[in-house]
Amino acid sequence: MKKIHKIFDHKWASTLLWIVLIIVAWEIAATVVAANNRSPENILPHLYQILAAVFSTSKVSQGMTAVMVVLTSAKATILRALAGFLLGITAGFFLALVMKLSGLLEKMLFPYLMLIQLIPVLGLAPIILAITGDINSSRVIIAAVLSFYPVATNTLAGFKSVDQDKYDLMYTYAAKQRTIYTKVLIPSAIPYFFTGTKIGAPMAITASILVDTLQGDGGLGCILSQSLRHAMSIYVFWLIVFFSAFVGILSTYLMTWIEALISPEKRGIRKARREYKKSAVSQKVSVCPQISIRRRKAE
């Protein structure tokens, strides 16, 4: 019993427990569905059946296996999402910067920045497709708009989070405006910027898939619609569901990794942690670094 308690001291153990619980629930439901339904794979196939579809070599469409179909169409979707995402976060960062630079612009644009969050942008997908007439550019535009506003609002909050003491300090150094931006404001806003990208990244992918469904031009969403209409194996549908869920979750973690990679503080603390472990092993514990990274979130 004690051992079990100890296992749950690790955070991953409880995550694992929940994942196992979900898998068990899924399998029980799948068994029930299989007993009462004529085509259970449409509603809830067993997980091993989905897994089998991953490795299945049977051709589902134009001589391609299910996995090949999913991966080829995913390429178009994800590349567009990425292009839109990069465009959106760049625009979001610079808009926040410009709004910080000019009080006039901030006053003028701030209510609209709030407003854009309330507009169901995904609802605009069909109309943007109609205006641009090109599925690729509308995918990019919608992904850009969706990743734009979380980055813009969070980065702006980051610029505003710099306390007066830091401005005063720079003032006593007679620092130039440009220096204040490069050395104080922008570094302070970086963690907020990443909070924004963590929200924006899965949204960009959602946007890209959704636009796919509107027009038959390849892409995950398009294949998703086709498989739902039973134009190809239903397992393609399940593969897409799991694949897009995976990509969505991965995109958030990817942002966390990138942040950890470029943040000098996180890098430094990782190094300190490694060295501390090393010194602890060789019994020369000198200073225990207090490691705490506050979670920052913009309202």
Add this chain to the structure above:
Amino acid sequence: MTQKRKRPKSLYQRIKENTKIQTSATVILPVLLGVVIVVLWQTQTLHHLFRTDTFTLPLLDRIGSILFDNIDKIWENVVATMVVALAGLGLGSLLGYGIAMLAALCPKIGKGGLSVIGAFASIPVVALAPVMNNWTRDISDIASVRSMVAKILVVMLVAAANMGLNAYRGLTELKPYSMDLMATYAAKKRTTFLKLQLPNSVPYIFVALKVSVPASIMTAIVSEYFAEYIIGVGRQIRENIVLSQYSTAWAYIATACIMGVVSYVALMIVQSILLRKYH
């Protein structure tokens, strides 16, 4: 506090320090921008800019007149969408709060639930909606009912993730020593929760709602695209575009925007009433 100076100052400085001018500027400037946009739209300058025509991007007065002419039908769709959004928001927030409670009271088991539900938030709605449609196929013979349940389930997951993460912070990020204070009173877990953690989490609930109210409406609209039964503001946008009735589609887009703004304003009013004692 603003400093009072007895030295002569430039006009620019005087404008910058005059609080009345500054406050009115926060209202006047956005309104000015709005007027500029409306003028650009009505004079078709926007159409030249986007290389489009008044058929795809109808003039504002046309959208307005369609909105008023079809008010009954639009209202019916608004109700359908709002029922889905609000029911999903309510159920999802309760679910999220429940998981947050579990994580706060029994962190060893509950914390994993939080990370799992956080991951759910990153799953594209587009992938969730058809799955929910499949699952709800057998619950009712009436297409409109099972379709609605499917949409509510999707919204629920999105709202639950949001509420779970924020409520957990509300239940655990307490004032320093307040937990110790409760311990000195030998307060029961239940008492500590009711007297300390629950009230502390209320502002965080609103932080979550500020994000999940617009998100729920957007999710409801997107899940309508995949729903079996044709109803809702989102579905009407799509249906009308398929039929090349762009003006009607725009009327529904305007409706969607109004829905977003109105529900956000309503939330702000509720918050200002409920959070009075926190300030």
Add this chain to the structure above:
Amino acid sequence: MSELQERGIEIQIRDLGVTFQDNAGHDVQALTGVNFDIYKGEFISLLGPSGCGKTTLLRTIADLQEPTEGTVRISGMTPKEIRLQQKFGFVFQQPVLFDWRTVKKNVELPLEIMYQSKEDRSKRADEMLEMVGLKNFSDHFPRQLSGGMQQRVNIARAFGIRPEILLMDEPFSALDEFTKEKLHEDLLRIWRQTNKTIVFVTHNIQEAVFLSDRICVLSPHPGRLSAIVDVDLPRPRTLEMKESPRFTELVYEVRGKFEGGSV
């Protein structure tokens, strides 16, 4: 005293007054009719209870606050001119450190702003960190340090730019007594080595007596200068002096200068 005067006047404050407007629009006099001189190389304290305008006075000297009345002259120039020549070192009550910079990089920051070469910066930062006893922590990040260590970094940074005048705003008020005593000795040692003028704001009488050549006693409502007390304890100061009868006398004398008697 005479020795101090021989060094010449560094900062001249004449009829200084600062008035704020509160949120209701009423005028609040933070400082009024302040007149005194600060000599070159002097350690002077501005002492008083909260609301006496000591921080406002310090900020006015640093050009962080413009006077409503009167003038401040530093070597014949305005505070703004001195600031633009980057001759101020300012130590805030909170250690204003940048989380994303290592300790050493934090000390180098003002030197970067002054366009010093990379080698000079690095050398100077190492010297300063050695001086405050943080040589082994140069690659740590601020959040890995204790409050006392952070304040040391802050002091190292302020001295790093070789300021003509060091302005310190209650730098030790958030620290525990043991750390404070250690930093007092360190500060006096560094001051002796560098011979800069230090203007030190505090609300702690013992601290002011222990550190200063002279103490400006300020009183609140409205903030004004009540008295200037000469501290004739010999230099270098040692912790044992705190037990001496003269120290106790001086503390008693300073306490008596607050207008309205007790504070």
